[in-house]
Amino acid sequence: DIQMTQSSSSFSVSLGDRVTITCKASEDIYNRLAWYQQKPGNAPRLLISGATSLETGVPSRFSGSGSGKDYTLSITSLQTEDVATYYCQQYWSTPPTFGGGTKLEIK
Amino acid sequence: EVQLQQSGPELVKPGASVKISCKASGYSFTGYFMNWVKQSHGKSLEWIGRINPYNGDTFYNQKFKGKATLTVDKSSSTAHMELLSLTSEDSAVYYCGRGSYYGPYAMDYWGQGTSVTVSS
Numbered sequence: 001d002i003q004m005t006q007s008s009s010s011f012s013v014s015l016g017d018r019v020t021i022t023c024k025a026s027e028d029i030y031n032r033l034a035w036y037q038q039k040p041g042n043a044p045r046l047l048i049s050g051a052t053s054l055e056t057g058v059p060s061r062f063s064g065s066g067s068g069k070d071y072t073l074s075i076t077s078l079q080t081e082d083v084a085t086y087y088c089q090q091y092w093s094t095p096p097t098f099g100g101g102t103k104l105e106i107k
Numbered sequence: 108e109v110q111l112q113q114s115g116p117e118l119v120k121p122g123a124s125v126k127i128s129c130k131a132s133g134y135s136f137t138g139y140f141m142n143w144v145k146q147s148h149g150k151s152l153e154w155i156g157r158i159n160p161y162n163g164d165t166f167y168n169q170k171f172k173g174k175a176t177l178t179v180d181k182s183s184s185t186a187h188m189e190l191l192s193l194t195s196e197d198s199a200v201y202y203c204g205r206g207s208y209y210g211p212y213a214m215d216y217w218g219q220g221t222s223v224t225v226s227s
Contacts, residue, residue, distance in 0.1 A: 055215065
């Protein structure tokens, strides 16, 4: 199985900050990478697929980048509603696998 | 509007089985794979398996073979997952997630989750 590693399990940020969350796959996943946002008590929400394609309705302050094994989710100017846990997921090979999650907290 | 409505919380005894459901609406049920995902308390997400509602074809994560059985009822646009021989390790929230245009395992719509608690 492909292992997905999110290097930070949590970090504290300030409103208005630019935030970068990283995700590393154990092998090349050819941009088959999705990012999800999950708020407490809610289901995950798909933000980005194909490493860079923003889902309809997702604010443009979210963006994705990367290739090969290394991928990044960026949030420009963090808003209160962005406080959540973010997961990456590879869907290049089966079984699809998720990273451990990165929880954003407000300083 | 696409919606996936899951059945309610379950409290089950060790060794028992439980069947949870996911009713789809707002799209062609047979046109998209349905996935199931496990989230243990405070932990990350694990993919259990998927079913093709068009023909009932299934594919499971090896870890969950023998634990989960996926079925669909096309007449009611409902996907089901039965969990067998439950232990405390199976206590978790289970989600259904529709496979997206970008790939059957990138999930664009999710149910609200069904909590399963295994306790005597």
